[in-house]
């Protein structure tokens with residue numbers, strides 16, 4: 001489970017309070033409340049579930065069960081880079097599961113989770129409409145086709161390199177240029 005910072009917990013609680021104020025506190029409103037949380041926060045964090053359970057006077061486990069039952073809800077915030085592995089029939093038949101497994105092993109997370117450093121998120125999605133390129137992975141809204149385990153390594157490497165290049169650029173800006181005094 002990802003640790004939330006104190007500031008994040010406060011934000012989550014404020015958002016949860018404001019949403020709960022918009023609804024009558026009855027268990028029938030559980031799903032609409034959770035949908036609002038998901039819309040506002042992009043996921044449904046633990047402290048929000050606690051508030052909802054308390055407010056609707058239902059056990060926390062009931063809220064958790066609903067959040068984990070429906071695909072529309074996420075338990076983790078999206079990563080800086082979000083990998084969506086297509087698990088539609090065409091992709092599944094030609095290695096979608098293998099691509100997903102490769103991401104899980106490399107990132108050491110399960111689908112639906114986000115890495116501890118928040119850099120990568122992983123999820124499975126239904127057909128994204130590019131079946132001729134199966135198996136397909138959507139990386140930050142960009143379609144990548146014919147994804148093999150080697151290609152998974154390449155995708156992760158290229159996103160690591162982007163990050164390193166940005167850091168190097170930032171650092172090199174701090175260095176004195178040739179001819180400049182130190």
Ligand code: FES
Nearest residue numbers: 086088091127130
């Ligand atoms: S099944 Fe994956 S794009 Fe259609």
